[in-house]
Amino acid sequence: MQVLAAMSGGVDSAVAAARAVEAGHDVVGVHLALNRNAGTLRTGSRGCCTVEDAMDARRVADRLGIPFYVWDFSERFQEEVVDDFLGEYAAGRTPNPCLRCNERIKFAALLDRAIGLGFDRVATGHYARVVDTASGPELHRAADWAKDQSYVLGVLTTDQLAHCMFPLADTPSKAEVRAEAERRGFTVASKPDSHDICFIPDGDTRGFLAERLGDAPGAIVERDGTVVGEHAGAHGFTVGQRRGLHLGVPSPDGRPRFVLEVKPATREVVVGPREALAVVELGGRRVSWAGERHPGLDGATSDAGLAVEVQIRAHADPVPATAFLVDDELVVRVDAPLSGVATGQSAVLYLGTRVLGQCTIDRTVAAEPAPV
Amino acid sequence: MRYLDHAATTPLRPSVLAAMADAPALANPASTHRAGQRAAALLEEARERIADALDAHPTEVVLTSGGTESTNLALQGIARVRPGALVVPDGEHHATLDTAEALAAAGREVRWVPISSTAVVDADAFAAALDGAALATALWVSNEIGTVQDVAGLAASARSAGVPMHVDAVQALGHVPVSARSLGLSSSGATTIGLSAHKVGGPVGVGVLLVARDAPIAPIVHGGGQQRGLRSGTQDVLGAHLASIAIAEAVAELEAESSRLAGMRDRVLAAGVAVPGVVATAPADARAPHIAHLALADVDAETVVFALDRLGFAVSNGSACTAGVQEPSHVLRAMGLGHLAPLRVSLGRSTTSDDVDALCAALPAAIATARAASA
Numbered sequence: 001m002q003v004l005a006a007m008s009g010g011v012d013s014a015v016a017a018a019r020a021v022e023a024g025h026d027v028v029g030v031h032l033a034l035n036r037n038a039g040t041l042r043t044g045s046r047g048c049c050t051v052e053d054a055m056d057a058r059r060v061a062d063r064l065g066i067p068f069y070v071w072d073f074s075e076r077f078q079e080e081v082v083d084d085f086l087g088e089y090a091a092g093r094t095p096n097p098c099l100r101c102n103e104r105i106k107f108a109a110l111l112d113r114a115i116g117l118g119f120d121r122v123a124t125g126h127y128a129r130v131v132d133t134a135s136g137p138e139l140h141r142a143a144d145w146a147k148d149q150s151y152v153l154g155v156l157t158t159d160q161l162a163h164c165m166f167p168l169a170d171t172p173s174k175a176e177v178r179a180e181a182e183r184r185g186f187t188v189a190s191k192p193d194s195h196d197i198c199f200i201p202d203g204d205t206r207g208f209l210a211e212r213l214g215d216a217p218g219a220i221v222e223r224d225g226t227v228v229g230e231h232a233g234a235h236g237f238t239v240g241q242r243r244g245l246h247l248g249v250p251s252p253d254g255r256p257r258f259v260l261e262v263k264p265a266t267r268e269v270v271v272g273p274r275e276a277l278a279v280v281e282l283g284g285r286r287v288s289w290a291g292e293r294h295p296g297l298d299g300a301t302s303d304a305g306l307a308v309e310v311q312i313r314a315h316a317d318p319v320p321a322t323a324f325l326v327d328d329e330l331v332v333r334v335d336a337p338l339s340g341v342a343t344g345q346s347a348v349l350y351l352g353t354r355v356l357g358q359c360t361i362d363r364t365v366a367a368e369p370a371p372v
Numbered sequence: 373m374r375y376l377d378h379a380a381t382t383p384l385r386p387s388v389l390a391a392m393a394d395a396p397a398l399a400n401p402a403s404t405h406r407a408g409q410r411a412a413a414l415l416e417e418a419r420e421r422i423a424d425a426l427d428a429h430p431t432e433v434v435l436t437s438g439g440t441e442s443t444n445l446a447l448q449g450i451a452r453v454r455p456g457a458l459v460v461p462d463g464e465h466h467a468t469l470d471t472a473e474a475l476a477a478a479g480r481e482v483r484w485v486p487i488s489s490t491a492v493v494d495a496d497a498f499a500a501a502l503d504g505a506a507l508a509t510a511l512w513v514s515n516e517i518g519t520v521q522d523v524a525g526l527a528a529s530a531r532s533a534g535v536p537m538h539v540d541a542v543q544a545l546g547h548v549p550v551s552a553r554s555l556g557l558s559s560s561g562a563t564t565i566g567l568s569a570h571k572v573g574g575p576v577g578v579g580v581l582l583v584a585r586d587a588p589i590a591p592i593v594h595g596g597g598q599q600r601g602l603r604s605g606t607q608d609v610l611g612a613h614l615a616s617i618a619i620a621e622a623v624a625e626l627e628a629e630s631s632r633l634a635g636m637r638d639r640v641l642a643a644g645v646a647v648p649g650v651v652a653t654a655p656a657d658a659r660a661p662h663i664a665h666l667a668l669a670d671v672d673a674e675t676v677v678f679a680l681d682r683l684g685f686a687v688s689n690g691s692a693c694t695a696g697v698q699e700p701s702h703v704l705r706a707m708g709l710g711h712l713a714p715l716r717v718s719l720g721r722s723t724t725s726d727d728v729d730a731l732c733a734a735l736p737a738a739i740a741t742a743r744a745a746s747a
Contacts, residue, residue, distance in 0.1 A: 069678060113672075116745025117679060 001120040003027045003165060006106060007060060007068070009053030011181045011188045012125030012168060014060040018184055019167035020123045021064050027123070029061035029068040032110065034077040034101075035199060056188050063185060073109055080104035082199055089209050092262035093344025093362075094238045096152065096314065097197055103155040103288075111163055121165040128153050129169035129353075130161055137161040139290040139355040143170045151314050154348035154358040155288050206244075209235040218267025220245060223260065223276065234267050240277055240340030247271070278337035278367035282312070282347055284359030287330045294356050300324035302331070309350040310334065312341050312361070318350050330359040337367040374727045375686045378571075378720030379515055379543060379663055385573035385621060385721075388614045392575075398609050402598065415609045418616035425616075425623040426567075428552035428582050434599045435612050438579035439542040442566030443467040445581050445603065446538040447509060448475065449589040450563065454536065456506035457481035461493040462706035464511050465540060469702070472509075480506075489707050490655040491519035498526055502533035507563075509537070512544035516690035516703045516716060518663025519654045520548055527555055527562045536563035536588060546572040546622030547630055547660050558584040567619070569611075573721065574618030578611040625721075633719045634661035636728040640717050641666070643732035647739050653709065662719045665690065667704060667712035668739060675742040676715050683734050690716030 003025040005017035021027045031054045054070055061068035081100045088095035111122050127142035128150040136158050142148040156164065171177055174193075181189035200208045210233045220229035229247040231237070241259040251257050251273070258277055261270040296306035305322030310332050320335040332347055341364050349356040375383070384392075399407035401415045416430065423430040436442045448471060451458065460472045462484055476482045483501040486494045491514050502508060508530045512523045523539050530537035539562045541550050555562040565582040569575055583589060583602060595604030622629075641652045641664050649669035654660075668676060673689045680687050691701040691714065701714050717731065 067681070069674070071674060113675065113745045117675070117682070117741060 001025045002118060003121050003123050004110075004114040004117075004119045005029050005066075005123045006110060006125075007031050007057035008125070008194075009056035009188065009191075010125065010194060011178055011186070011191055012127075012174075014057070014125070014186050014188050015177050015180050015184070016123055016125040016167040017060065017066070018064055018180075018186075020165060021066060023167075025121075027064070027066045028119070029057065029064070029066050030110070031057040031068070031070045032077075032105070033070050033072045034074055034081075034105070036074040036078070056191065060186050060188060071110070071113070073105055076109050077101070077105055077199075080109075085197075086209070086212055088344045089235045090213055090264060091344075092234070092264040094342035095344045096346060097199070098314070099152045099155055099346055102153055107153075107156055107160045107164065111160060115163065121163050123165040123167055125168055126153060126166050127168050127171070128166050130164050130166060131354075133291075135292050137164075137291055141350075141353040141355075142166075142168070144173050147174050150350075150355050151311055151346070151348050154290060154346055154355050156290055157288055158291050161290060206233070206236040209233065216264075216267050218269065220247060220269045220271055223270060223272050228257075228271065231269055234262050234264055234269055237262050237269050239342040245269075245271065274339065275368060276366065277339040277341075279334070279339075279341045279364040280337055280367045281331065281333045281365035282310075282341055282361050282363065283326075283329050283331045284347060284362045285329050286360040286362075287328070287357065288359075289357035290355045294351065297323065297325055302326075302333075305331075305333065308332075308356060311348045311350065312338065313345055316340070321349075323349055330357075332359075373684055373686055374730060376717045376719065376723065376727065376731060377686045377688045378723070379518075379690070379716060379718035380688055381570050381576065382573050382720045383722055384575065385618055387621060388574055388618050391614055391617055392610070395610050395613070401607050401609050402596070411609045415607055415612050418609075418612040421616035421620050422580060422612075425620045426550055426552050426565075426580075426582065427554065428557060429585075431585060431600070432552065432557060432582045434581045434583050434603050435607060435615075436579040436581055436603060437577055438570070439465075439540070439566055439568035440467040440579075442542075442564075442568070442579045442581040443509075443538070443540060444471050445592055446564040446566060446583075446589070447471045447507065448592045449602070450507045450536050450538070450587070451475055451480060452590040452592070453588040454506040456504050457483050457501075459483050459485060459498065459501045459505045459508035459530075459535070461485040461487055461498065461510055463487045463491055463514060463517075463703040464509065465515050465542070468509055468511070468540060487703075487706050489709065490653060490658075491517040491703060491707055492655060492658070493521055493526065495522070495525060495529065499529040499533070502530060502535045505533070505535045507536045507538060510539060512539055512541045512550075513548060513660040513663070514654075514703065515543045516701060516714065517654050517665045517707075518543075518660040518716075518718075520544075520658040520660055522658075523562070524555060531556065531560055538562070538564045538566065540566050542566060542568045542571060543660060543663070545619065546626060547633070547662050549626065550623075552582050557582055558586060563587045564589070569615035569618050572618050572622035574615040575611055578608065578615040580615070580619075629721060630661040633723070634659075636719055636723065636725065637661055637664045637717075639728050639732055640664035640719075640735075643735050644715070647736050650739065651712075653704075653707070653714075664717040664719070666715045666717075667709050668715055669712055670746065671713045671739065671743045672746040673701075673713035673715075675745050676713060676739060679738040679742040679745070680731075680734070683738055685731055685734065685738075687731075688716045688718070689714045 007013045007029045126149045127147040129140040131138045141150045216233045219227045228249040257271040260272045305324040309318035310321040311318040346358045348358040399411045401412035419430045419433045567580040569578040644666040
């Protein structure tokens, strides 16, 4: 097959490309330049897309003896990922930019270009498995659940999955990937993992948002409207967040308070006790199916939903739930109340190791009604 | 792989490779012992060979590390001596643009001169910008577009305004006759002319700045005072020797070679413009013989080059890269064609008619593929 290997300059995509070459494919390496104002040098483990990262990727391609190119997707990335990220926070939601990048850039803009140029697959260093079945490709968790990235790939559709290749799928651990990189003589073998959000290299998401969305100072209020503090900008607060509230007024019962809701219209951040975070239901209208839509959802109702597991954040544990469709909305009821469900995140449905699909969460139903 | 990117760099000439293999052990040409004298003799012989090929005097030949250093020495060196503005056309090479911008950042005024939709410098605007200027500069042959500039005319207008003029002849060398005398190399004509050996089959790392005897210029690198005190540092005897062989050969074969290349260039342009949405950019009466430059609608620049690379052709977008990312061409933008994707096919002495036939045959499908793959 003709395979286009997306190479970030990190160790995972390097080993993924090497395995694609070893499997006998005709491989071409491509580094995506996503940041128009990319720095020259990496700082610590943060950030990506620096000139140094592109060079790291190039040196791996040199060792593999494959052609290598840098493709500029910075404009698309700005529009589809960064602007979306800002818009979501401005609307009081908590976006996942990695998932958006997979949905719109890596497995859309890049994949479309690759197919147009005659490639069969795009290979990446994601930890996830594509399983080909009679009814088409399915997406499954990686063998190493600790590194599993199926959550951020949950947005991929059948068509996209049909053109994906994840050579690290069956690797039992990240340590093994590093050892393999070492064995292959890649200079990136001991390069630190990248963390956080690639376009916020200093890790200061709040500062990044304030700079671009402007200051939006407002009140921090209890559910009954009592003002308990103030904040410099509502952007960047996430449902379930406890730290960084700097509340002057202690709660009546002396227990910690958590962010329950962000209201961009009034610039209010609503806080309350941990119990108030618990939700029993969530729903979203931006739905996608990884592979064919599971037949169990046909005719599923609120009384008789499909038994699934749902994962609501990249590093959350999946929890038992039932799912059903109401018109074009995917509704998920969790079996036990679940905390820290933020709108803007994806709710990814699993059946065992298999990803069924996902929706972007746009509403939740609390377990207990707010006190009046 | 068919190499059609000679404007980027050229393969070493066999004569240069042979001279490299035959190179004797060399002393420092500044040393007074006989070994040093032998090195100095080889160096000065090279300088004379270069001067001879360029219709210059050996004293005027200052050897540098390449075209970029030559440009920096000319612009910064003259700016050190003369106050006033820099007159710089849009669409110059990055060595010129970035040097001008660095001087601007240090407080120097830069007067940008517009270029036409075919990359021809607006001569009237150029003349009008000269009043009280420290220096003016112009690219003889555009490294991207291949437009041949009337540098003699621009130099004449600088001369009458009493403004020193630098001519960047890097892409002109070997393709249009470069004569220091006909450009009036002195403070009463072009003051400096920059060249690079690797564009004509010489080694990378050797450049020339022809400097008029009475040029108002100060060094930008300080040290042992070599080369009229303008360019300190131990002189590269072997580099100069190899560069002189390449330059002399390129100039000697210019007439025959430029008509051969121009014929092939026209075939590439014809094949290009036969594809809908593709235009030739350089003016028909002022195209360098070795550069066929096309501008394409509805396609990503890097995708065209990629598609041709997959088919075995090494071509270019012609503009600078950062981290391997193609910058949008500032020249196309200045020409009012910033919405189009540039494609530069550049020919040289190793290019055969067969290469050009193959490219012409592959071009329509490659463009179609690239268009299909572009967002």
